[in-house]
Amino acid sequence: MQFLQNNKFKKRLLSHSAILIFALFNSPSIYAQECSLNNGQIVGKGDNSIITIKEKNKYTIDGKECSFEGQFDTVAGGIGDGNTNMMNNKITISNGQTIYNLYGSKTNSGSSSNNKVIIDNAQVIWKVYGGYSEYKDTVSNLITISDNSMA
Structure with missing residues (x-):
């Protein structure tokens, strides 16, 4: 794990409930909410979303099976703007x-x-957050890692 050493990062790190930072790796994105692909991201609705990725080029989002060609860049249960x-x-x-x-x-x-x-038996190259908020609280978020080869 590589942690940055500036004070701004340390303050931000304290406001997050869980973070792991791994080696930087650039890749294209795929945005896929409700199976529509765009920019390497799979993003749920942000409230009670369930996303499962266990096969290459296949995933489920809120019970719907989806497929695509490419690499997963960002996966999030939800990404919210504003409040x-x-x-x-x-x-x-x-x-x-x-x-x-x-x-x-x-x-x-x-x-x-x-x-x-x-x-579980998977790899995350750059960042893992249980929950992330730029300015508000992150509470009771959980990351479970098992049987992995992390980058």
Whole structure:
């Protein structure tokens, strides 16, 4: 793990409930909410979303099976602008899949709470957050890592 050493980062790190930072790796994105692909991202609705990735080029989002060609860049239970609260999302990555950035949820001025990220025999290259909020609280977010080869 490589942690940055400036004071601004340390203060921001304290406001997040969970973070792991790994080696920087650039990749294209794929945005896929409700299976529509765009820019390497899979993003749930932000409230009670369930995303599962366990096969290459296949995933489920809120019970809907989806497929695509390419690499997963960012996966998030929800990404909110403004004061949007993000909560109760669950993301499971398993069976040797690789993700670059992983968020239970991410929001600017809202809170992020009760999100779960499960990484089982999978790889995350850059960032893992149970919950992320730029300016508000992150509470009761959980990251579980098992049987992994992390970058």
